[in-house]
Amino acid sequence: MATMQCSIVSAERNIFAGEVERVVAVSVMGELGILRGHEPSLLELKPGPVRVIREGGEEEIFYVSGGFLEVQPHEVSVLADSAERARDLDAGEAEKARDEARSALAGRSGELDHQHALAEIEAATARLRTLSQLRNRKGQK
Amino acid sequence: MAAGKEIKSQIGSIKNTQKITSAMEMVAASKMRRAQDRMAASQPYAGRIRRVVSHVSRANPEYRHDYQIEREVKRIGYIVVTSDRGLCGGLNSNLLRRVLREVREWRDQGVEVSFCALGTKGSVFFRKYGGDLKAAVRSLGDAPEASQLIGSINVMLAAFDEGELDRIDLVYNEFVNTMTQKPVVHQLLPLPKSLDEEDEAEDAEQDDVSSGGWDYIYEPDVKTLLDKLLVRYVEAQVYQAVVENIASEQAARMIAMKNASDNAGDIIDDLQLQYNKARQAAITQEISEIVGGAAAV
CATH class of the missing domain: 1.10.287 (Helix Hairpins)
Structure with missing residues (x-):
């Protein structure tokens, strides 16, 4: 499956960067999944989990306390107010x-x-x- | 041998000064490392949001935010980032001189100027200099929090919203490397047309962002979103500038103190030589007096 660049940054540090297949996040309008080639979008995020599915189906979960999500066809950026790896x-x-x-x-x-x-x-x-x-x-x- | 004693005490006092400067040098070196870490930690967010905002400015929306619209400049606001303390070489004076040069150029064109001073040195300077000081933050400390800056930023943004300011520039010392810090002036608002040339070159290769005629899907709506995003963008840029300025301050102080310690060492060597010469002259004189006395007997 085609992959895209994804990076999650919070005001304090870099949380995640890498090639992913799919990103699932909760915007103020509801949950959405993003694949490569998605229409450019700019969303406001609600506090909640952001799930990242890497190549091969391996999944990582992050918690963000609100922020923005930008989608370009080949990349996804999450600008989190503060973000944590879920297992932390x-x-x-x-x-x-x-x-x-x-x-x-x-x-x-x-x-x-x-x-x-x-x-x-x-x-x-x-x-x-x-x-x-x-x-x-x-x-x- | 009065001269000898005086020189001795002078050497002693310079040695004390040297101890202080070399201690300050070491403190500055360790603070600089920490400041650099902080700078590196907040860099990804500031860089990312700049990238996103530069994409936004190249999108083709029906709605344009006030921050994106160039207007005729009647009054310009400077957010000037300085250090809290002195003893860091020409860091602050170079920066302020740069600001004043810009101010003169604007005034020649009939544009009025307002200031927002972040850092004690700047607030003290603008109080003496006069001019319209809109907001000031003193004592930022070594590890400032974004919350310390938000108040002043809001004052400037409110002035911009009300149309009092038509442009806001950000001035701080760029950390080039340990030896070099450079005062830089960035236009903050309205958003400059090209934010990041490197980034644009990269996008041009991928050619799906650079070509106009596309727009984002906005959630919730474009106005709410841009309001929040652009305010966040300004906060992130100012915060990054403050953090970078602190790294510059520590680097400049480290270099200034290293120079001071080296100079103290040179002066001590000179004085030591003078002292030895004076002592030798005194001894020689004493011997010749004794010899002269013995010959007379």
Whole structure:
């Protein structure tokens, strides 16, 4: 299968670069898969997993906390606000973050806090979703 | 032998100075390595986003963002990145001289100028120099966070949005290598037509991006997306400039302190020679006095 260049960078560092067959990401409008020869696109990403399928079907999962995705026919760039390799994620940490955000929401004081807490819950949930995807994949093998 | 004693104490004080400068040299060397690492770490993002934005500027959308539209320049804003501290050779003064030269050229054309100073040296300078200082950040530290810069960047962007500024330039010291740092001026907004010539050459080979007449599929919509993307682009470029300037600062300080230590060494050698000569002259004189005295007896 034809491959394309993919690179994932976050503000802090280079996360991933290489030849891939397919990229699956979650944009604000929904999940989408990208193959070589895709129409040029510019998408805003939601917090969530970005899956990269390398040549031969080997798959890697990354967690991004929002950002942009640019598609050119021969390359895909992910500009993540912050990105982590999914296997570096910690389920306990993510759950704690979500619970904290929920309790902050319960005792909210103002609209700004509310927005902030909602965003945090979304981010933590997205982390957990990334992890559960990773776990499912391991279960299958 | 009063002269001898004076020289001795002068040597002592220069030796102390030399100790300080050589310690500063070593500190600067290790800080420079860390600053270089940080520069390398944030480079991929800044490079990527520049590439994406240069693709965007060559796309052919129905909508053009304010940041992409050239307008007649009546007032220009300079974001000037300087170091927090001195003792780094001519780094800041070269940079500020470069800025002032640009300012004179603009004023000759009847264009007014505003400044945004990032770094203590710059804010102090512009306070004395006068001019319209819109925003300033002091004490960036060795490892600045993007959040420290966002406030000032927003002030400049807001001025641009309101039409107060018609162009924003970014000035910082480019880290060429340890020995060379070069003040550079980049146009930030409106987006210059060609952002990255190397990149364009590369794209021209692949010839699917360079030819006009295509457009992206935007999600959610082109306006929301470009708003966010271009603000992020500006932040990334300014952050990269600040990080690079810090690496330049440390390199310049390392070189300046190395020179200072070397000069101190030269002066010590000279003084040591003078001291030895004075001592020898005193001894010779004493001997001749003794010999003269003995002959007289």
